[in-house]
Amino acid sequence: MTTSLDSVIETVKQGFHWLEHDLFTVGETVVTYGAVFRFLAILIAAYIISRIVQNALQRYGNYHNSLAPSSVYALKRLTHYVILLVGFLLAIASIGIDLTKFAIFASAVGIGVGFGLQNLISNFTAGIMLLFEKTLKVGDFVELESGVTGEVKEINIRSTIITTNDNIDIIVPNSEFVSGRVTNWTMRDTYRRIKVPFGVAYGTDKELVKRAVLEAAERVPHTLTDSSHRPPQVWLVEFGESALNFELVVWLKPEAVNRPGAVQAAFMWEIHTALTENGIEIPFPQRDLHIKSWQADGRIRTVKGHTETPPPEPVHERPSKNDAAEDL
Numbered sequence: 407m408t409t410s411l412d413s414v415i416e417t418v419k420q421g422f423h424w425l426e427h428d429l430f431t432v433g434e435t436v437v438t439y440g441a442v443f444r445f446l447a448i449l450i451a452a453y454i455i456s457r458i459v460q461n462a463l464q465r466y467g468n469y470h471n472s473l474a475p476s477s478v479y480a481l482k483r484l485t486h487y488v489i490l491l492v493g494f495l496l497a498i499a500s501i502g503i504d505l506t507k508f509a510i511f512a513s514a515v516g517i518g519v520g521f522g523l524q525n526l527i528s529n530f531t532a533g534i535m536l537l538f539e540k541t542l543k544v545g546d547f548v549e550l551e552s553g554v555t556g557e558v559k560e561i562n563i564r565s566t567i568i569t570t571n572d573n574i575d576i577i578v579p580n581s582e583f584v585s586g587r588v589t590n591w592t593m594r595d596t597y598r599r600i601k602v603p604f605g606v607a608y609g610t611d612k613e614l615v616k617r618a619v620l621e622a623a624e625r626v627p628h629t630l631t632d633s634s635h636r637p638p639q640v641w642l643v644e645f646g647e648s649a650l651n652f653e654l655v656v657w658l659k660p661e662a663v664n665r666p667g668a669v670q671a672a673f674m675w676e677i678h679t680a681l682t683e684n685g686i687e688i689p690f691p692q693r694d695l696h697i698k699s700w701q702a703d704g705r706i707r708t709v710k711g712h713t714e715t716p717p718p719e720p721v722h723e724r725p726s727k728n729d730a731a732e733d734l
Contacts, residue, residue: 445497452493456486479544480537483561525581529564532580536561542583542590547664549589550582557664571665596660597635602673605649607687612650614684616640619654622680626672628662649689 460482467478536542542558548568549555556570566583568576591598606615623629623638631637635657644651654673662669681688 441501444500448493448497448500452489452496455493456489459485459489475543475545479561480540483537487563525579526564529580532584533561533563533566536566536580536583541593542566542588543593546593547591549591550578551586551588552582554578555666571667591663596663597630597657598663599635599655599657600666600669600673601641602654602656602670602677603643603651604654604674604677604681605646605651605689606681607689608650610650610686612642615650615652615681615686618680618684618686619652619677622676623654623656623673625676628658628669628672630657630659648691 463478463482463485467475542548542561544558544561546558547556548558550568554568554570554576556568556574556576558566559569559575560567561580565577565579568578570576604619619640620638624631629638638654638656641653641655642650643653654677656673658669678688
């Protein structure tokens, strides 16, 4: 029985004897096929352990409401980087390479590679800074200096993924968040106030305008109606060339902050409906014309006129559906 077991072991050794063959040499260290397989196996194991730890942290964060989702995400990313780094160092050590010599080699290579990968290193450093500073978190609605707006979906090593309201994913380098100006709409508070401009013709009763527009604001579901903030207001802001210019100043509900385009359109829709229902004229640019013409006797005749004012829009029943108000 012992003889047969020894023969099986010997057969297995002979079958895997090729793993001991030399592949290449690094300094005084001979790297074999088996060492390469150990290197890859340790890296794969480190990745699997990282995924397990990240899932455990996510479950812990889900069961403990005291931890913010952004903190859980930052902890997951940092844990992932640390585990992969430790696994890489262990994999190097398993080959038999002295880590002190490897550190010297890595520093020498790093100096040369650093000049060619400055942008990559800059983006990686910026990503770490974002995770620690928490000025930018997953779920924030941001507006970049370039005009890009959207919700932060992921903060990765090199870049951050932003999803716009049109469901378009935009990959932005992390360095743009550090070196450029970023407007974070939801950094500390999700309540925001917007100003919706509109104009009416001169001679219109201001109180009628105010009453009609406030009624319009109440019909928009995005309007914040609790007592924590000021109620909607109507401001007269300018005596324009052709109109009295007003602004509807209104606070928004938290779920509406991420949809500025739809919110603006919803209020404009209801304002137009309210003005039409109350017979309030929406003005357009007008100019006075002075026409000089010669009469038969050679005298100059001056005729003063102005552009005709079109008839007011017919009053229709209020539309039953405001598409922008339902866009959320």
